[in-house]
Amino acid sequence: MRFTVPIGPQHPALKEPISLRMTLEGEVIRDVDIRLGYNHRGLEKLAEEKTWLQNIYLTERICGICSHSHSTCYTQGVEKLMEVEPPKRGIYLRFLVAELERVHSHLLWLGVAGHEAGFDTFFMYTWRDREVVMDILEMVSGNRVHYAINTLGGVRRDIDDLQKKKILDSLDFLRRRSEFYFKIGANEPSFVARIAGVGRLSKEDALALCAVGPTARASDIPQDVRKDDPYGMYAEVPFEVATATTCDVLGRVVVRVKELMQSYNIIEFLLKNLPDGPVAVRAPRRAKPNEVVSRYEAPRGENIHYIKSNGTDKPERLKVRAPTLANYPATVVMLKHGFIADIPLIFAAIDPCICCAERAVTLVDGRSGQEKVVLMSELRKQAQERWKKAPLKKDAVWPF
Amino acid sequence: MRIAAFLPEILRHLFKKPATVDYPFKKLEVPKDFRGTPFLHPELCIVCRACVRDCPAEAIDILTVNEADKKFKMVIHNDRCIHCAQCVESCPTTPKALEMDQLFEIAAFSRWDLKKEWEYVKAQVKPKAAAGTPSAEAKS
Amino acid sequence: MAILKTLLYLFVYPGLIFLFIYSTFCEWFDRKVYARLQNRMGPTHTGYWGILQPVADFIKLLAKEDIVPERADRTLFTLLPVFGIAAISTAMMLLPVWHFSLANSSPNSFSGDIIVLLYILTLPTLVFFLAAWSSTSFFSTIGGSRVLTMLFGYEVPLFLAVLSPAIMAGSWRLAEIAAFYQHKPLLLLPNVIGFVVSVICLQAKLERTPFDIPHAETEIVGGTFTEYSGKKLALFRLMTDVEMVAGSGLIAAVFLGGFPGGVILGFVNFVIKTLLIIFLLSLIRALTSRIRIDQVISFSWKYLAPLAVLQLLITIVLKGFVR
Numbered sequence: 001m002r003f004t005v006p007i008g009p010q011h012p013a014l015k016e017p018i019s020l021r022m023t024l025e026g027e028v029i030r031d032v033d034i035r036l037g038y039n040h041r042g043l044e045k046l047a048e049e050k051t052w053l054q055n056i057y058l059t060e061r062i063c064g065i066c067s068h069s070h071s072t073c074y075t076q077g078v079e080k081l082m083e084v085e086p087p088k089r090g091i092y093l094r095f096l097v098a099e100l101e102r103v104h105s106h107l108l109w110l111g112v113a114g115h116e117a118g119f120d121t122f123f124m125y126t127w128r129d130r131e132v133v134m135d136i137l138e139m140v141s142g143n144r145v146h147y148a149i150n151t152l153g154g155v156r157r158d159i160d161d162l163q164k165k166k167i168l169d170s171l172d173f174l175r176r177r178s179e180f181y182f183k184i185g186a187n188e189p190s191f192v193a194r195i196a197g198v199g200r201l202s203k204e205d206a207l208a209l210c211a212v213g214p215t216a217r218a219s220d221i222p223q224d225v226r227k228d229d230p231y232g233m234y235a236e237v238p239f240e241v242a243t244a245t246t247c248d249v250l251g252r253v254v255v256r257v258k259e260l261m262q263s264y265n266i267i268e269f270l271l272k273n274l275p276d277g278p279v280a281v282r283a284p285r286r287a288k289p290n291e292v293v294s295r296y297e298a299p300r301g302e303n304i305h306y307i308k309s310n311g312t313d314k315p316e317r318l319k320v321r322a323p324t325l326a327n328y329p330a331t332v333v334m335l336k337h338g339f340i341a342d343i344p345l346i347f348a349a350i351d352p353c354i355c356c357a358e359r360a361v362t363l364v365d366g367r368s369g370q371e372k373v374v375l376m377s378e379l380r381k382q383a384q385e386r387w388k389k390a391p392l393k394k395d396a397v398w399p400f
Numbered sequence: 401m402r403i404a405a406f407l408p409e410i411l412r413h414l415f416k417k418p419a420t421v422d423y424p425f426k427k428l429e430v431p432k433d434f435r436g437t438p439f440l441h442p443e444l445c446i447v448c449r450a451c452v453r454d455c456p457a458e459a460i461d462i463l464t465v466n467e468a469d470k471k472f473k474m475v476i477h478n479d480r481c482i483h484c485a486q487c488v489e490s491c492p493t494t495p496k497a498l499e500m501d502q503l504f505e506i507a508a509f510s511r512w513d514l515k516k517e518w519e520y521v522k523a524q525v526k527p528k529a530a531a532g533t534p535s536a537e538a539k540s
Numbered sequence: 541m542a543i544l545k546t547l548l549y550l551f552v553y554p555g556l557i558f559l560f561i562y563s564t565f566c567e568w569f570d571r572k573v574y575a576r577l578q579n580r581m582g583p584t585h586t587g588y589w590g591i592l593q594p595v596a597d598f599i600k601l602l603a604k605e606d607i608v609p610e611r612a613d614r615t616l617f618t619l620l621p622v623f624g625i626a627a628i629s630t631a632m633m634l635l636p637v638w639h640f641s642l643a644n645s646s647p648n649s650f651s652g653d654i655i656v657l658l659y660i661l662t663l664p665t666l667v668f669f670l671a672a673w674s675s676t677s678f679f680s681t682i683g684g685s686r687v688l689t690m691l692f693g694y695e696v697p698l699f700l701a702v703l704s705p706a707i708m709a710g711s712w713r714l715a716e717i718a719a720f721y722q723h724k725p726l727l728l729l730p731n732v733i734g735f736v737v738s739v740i741c742l743q744a745k746l747e748r749t750p751f752d753i754p755h756a757e758t759e760i761v762g763g764t765f766t767e768y769s770g771k772k773l774a775l776f777r778l779m780t781d782v783e784m785v786a787g788s789g790l791i792a793a794v795f796l797g798g799f800p801g802g803v804i805l806g807f808v809n810f811v812i813k814t815l816l817i818i819f820l821l822s823l824i825r826a827l828t829s830r831i832r833i834d835q836v837i838s839f840s841w842k843y844l845a846p847l848a849v850l851q852l853l854i855t856i857v858l859k860g861f862v863r
Binding site for chain 2: 053054138
């Protein structure tokens with residue numbers, strides 16, 4: 001006997017609103033229907049009304065955890081449009097902050113995975129050690145989140161030797177703690193019992209559904225934009241692509257911890273080989289009419305920005321394809337044949353950043369199945385009519 | 401797989417000081433160059449309006465009080481400010497007329513309490529000195 | 541005069557007010573230990589060292605809006621918290637704390653009272669199940685079925701483990717069991733396996749990590765407690781705290797040799813031994829993550845039940861030698 005149950009839009013397992021309608025048979029999931037659109041903010045339209053410089057700060061605020069990835073992806077694209085080449089030191093500093101962001105995002109994810117499984121002690125410890133990375137980022141860029149260190153033509157701030165030394169010292173501490181968390185994550189029996197064999201995504205399915213990021217790499221697909229299509233200075237930096245063969249949530253934990261260790265190596269390389277020189281060059285106000293596609297490996301997967309200019313100082317069109325959007329079809333396949341108890345873990349294993357992935361919304365008529373795009377004033381009118389006709393709430397009892 | 405792999409670590413923590421900072425009774429230091437709120441040095445401003453143009457949140461307004469006396473009024477709307485410090489970068493004077501302070505505890509009960517105003521007379525642009533002197537350089 | 545004395549016993553000590561104060565103290569202790577194990581502070585600012593925090597939570601919950609869902613069974617929904625508190629307070633009356641030696645024991649110590657105590661400790665689980673069932677919302681129904689499934693897992697090992705020392709002592713009366721072990725403290729050592737098994741089963745009965753499946757926050761929103769709010773939720777939380785005290789009191793009486801020493805010293809003994817067991821419970825809570833419901837059943841029937849049977853065999857063999 002099947003019945004449909006909504007997980008979300010409001011649910012303690014989800015940090016952001018998304019609606020997953022599950023068709024259940026007992027405690028086993030048979031089908032999932034994902035509905036988006038609860039977090040839509042109209043960023044792409046707003047980007048058309050702000051200048052190239054102001055849009056850096058706008059794209060940064062698409063997400064809080066992967067803010068630097070959106071900002072860098074956009075800035076890379078615009079620099080190509082304006083035919084401006086940032087200096088070497090600027091590129092090195094930009095990607096130093098990018099790797100630090102990857103470290104903080106993966107430590108955050110380890111904590112969230114622990115919390116979804118009920119392992120609160122692990123959650124508290126990983127977030128306490130993540131504070132070291134947040135303090136470094138505050139020292140380098142002036143803020144813990146939304147670093148705002150990119151500008152058209154390079155970066156805005158420089159680091160001196162004292163800051164360099166502080167970052168290198170804290171790398172030892174972070175390396176030790178990451179290895180300890182890996183040991184716990186792979187050895188604590190109750191935790192491994194929750195995450196092993198859960199959320200299977202076979203290699204063929206991952207390729208067919210275009211999964212990106214650690215979700216795909218845990219299914220033994222060595223796909224990483226930093227290696228396949230190197231941007232910035234990644235062609236000169238030695239590092240390996242982290243993969244795992246188990247295709248389940250345990251594999252994703254392994255991939256993310258391996259990426260942490262690789263990021264520490266990259267940060268050390270960048271700091272030791274930092275070239276001298278200016279950190280930014282002057283960029284023009286206008287860009288010639290052209291279009292560009294910019295790719296970037298965010299902590300969650302491949303981030304794509306498409307930017308089109310028409311010769312003025314404002315973009316004609318900005319389109320953002322966040323990595324979580326590419327992982328949704330893979331999530332549906334992973335959730336089928338799983339238990340209810342595994343829903344939060346499977347969903348958290350793709351590292352969902354739902355606010356990154358919200359784009360235009362279409363309304364689907366329930367009876368006829370027709371789709372249309374509606375104005376906000378229309379939607380507001382419909383909502384007010386419905387509210388006027390709803391019955392009064394009878395059961396509330398106010399105390400005292 | 402080892403049973404209670406975590407146990408020695410958590411028992412050790414029973415005897416350590418907690419990692420929590422007991423805010424608001426104890427506060428953390430912010431590093432220098434922390435981006436707090438912007439404020440103006442009125443005697444240096446040349447009213448070029450670069451900050452008004454470049455602010456992503458439209459948080460700076462410069463109004464003309466008296467054209468003949470060259471009196472202007474700058475209003476910084478701290479309730480709209482996103483603390484990106486682009487205004488400080490766009491300011492072309494040396495030393496910069498706009499500066500960021502290190503305040504972050506700026507909560508107020510009403511948004512009208514968060515607006516700051518300065519009335520001032522426009523400063524003179526220094527004429528370019530002999531070649532080689534770094535005068536009012538435009539920064540990117 | 542007798543009526544006044546009975547009323548004093550029922551409401552002040554060892555009645556409801558003492559229970560309220562002591563169980564909120566135990567909840568504070570549990571939260572503080574759990575926080576320190578995680579390198580946090582725990583309750584700090586309400587009263588000295590945050591000791592009034594559980595009382596503050598209780599008072600805050602009393603002041604919140606109380607909603608009964610439309611399709612819920614109104615009478616059952618409202619009466620269940622009160623019934624739960626009544627049941628667990630009765631369980632506290634049977635612990636051998638209120639009398640100070642076997643010679644002048646109190647009237648609620650009788651032969652077979654350990655069985656009655658174990659039976660009354662099952663009632664809160666049934667109250668949880670009925671509360672979930674009468675809420676008629678999807679999440680609480682799942683929580684209710686999980687409560688009963690867990691009952692099949694831990695109840696048998698708990699009974700076997702707690703009854704083994706009783707067999708060794710040769711009596712079903714808690715006061716006599718405690719007196720036996722006070723005379724021969726060395727005989728507490730063969731009961732170690734039973735002690736470990738019963739502490740783990742107590743953790744499952746109290747529905748704390750790794751067994752907090754019925755009210756798992758990140759999976760089913762609140763499980764049994766999803767639809768409860770206001771005064772009823774306050775009573776349910778108080779019931780969980782009193783259950784923790786009653787369960788640890790039972791284990792301390794049976795495995796740690798009771799509470800000898802008269803009025804003052806016996807009470808201090810009670811406090812120290814229950815706090816020791818609550819410390820062990822908090823340690824287990826900080827150490828593990830939540831496991832799935834099918835893994836609970838397989839764990840308890842593969843490991844806990846055989847260990848409890850082993851303890852029983854050891855007890856029977858040793859009894860032959862002791863006699």
